[in-house]
Amino acid sequence: MNISRQNIYILSLSVVLLSFVLIFSFAVLIPNGKEYRLKRADLKKEYKKLKQLSDFSYETSTILQKLQSEHRHIITSFDTPFTANRFEKQHRSYFSSLKLSKLQKKENEDNFSVYEVNTTSEISSPKSFYNFLEAVNKSDWIVAVNFPINFKRDGEMINSSFTMKVYSNNKDKVKDSNTSGNL
């Protein structure tokens, strides 16, 4: 059999190129393709996980917004720094006179800052005090009227003294209220 030199060259080149194609395909392309498929599946899972997380975030955000709108007054009350002057201004109508002492920091309760203020006041009848206790629940702060409460008759008037606990967020937001105006 007589094969020309040129044919031998072509055949050799074909074998070399074919080998390259085969080696490249099996050694590089196929593993890369497998990796691509795996990564695509992984990514799909990641997307699914992200969507679940995103949905959960949306749900949490909705709950938070709902809570914020439902309890706006309470949230604002905890954020509002207590000022004796403003308190007196808001509640002077229930008393003939109202005097608040300086705020004193007390031990935190349930992770909230607690301040105590002593109050001396003069009322014309116990009804004024009942009205005050109703109004204090609607005030700009979270205020608990606390024991001891003392009522003492003084002619036609009743002198009353009691302590109040003011609750606020656990930050040093409450202004140092050294104002104790006598109305």
Place this chain on the structure above:
Amino acid sequence: MRYSYIKPRKKTALSKDMQLLFTFFGVTLFMLFLTYSFLVFKDYRFDQTRAEILQEEIDLRKNIQEMKVKIALIENQNILSERVYTKNTVLKDSIHNLFDLVPGRITLSQAKIMENGLVLYGVTPNKDIYNFMLQAPLRSIFHRTYSSFYPLENGWFRFVSTNYIDEESSDEYK
């Protein structure tokens, strides 16, 4: 002088067979490299997208955590405020009940309301009215009741009534 009757064919470096071979392998290799480039590019994009997803996940988790903290704070604020509001309302009712408890013939001059006790100062026309009309209801509320009387010039009595609720059951009365 011509030695052949046919025209000599032109000899080129690339014969037809070689051209065919190069075309075939050229197309094959081009497709192979194109596929490889596609895979490399996709791999790079996957890594990039994965990093973006991870970052987004971290941000979302952080955001969710912050929202959870806010929700917990609002819930705690709500619980505490409800407790405070209830306490104020109960206090109002307790003081209201206390003053309603005092009969018209007895006059109070002072009332000290403590966490687990009550001290009343006042005047009564006689001890019986005090005992039946004030001390009896006080006894039903408090665990320990002590009374002291001081006679006045007009025949009436000044009294001091000290009443205590025992520590272990004071919570339910508050």
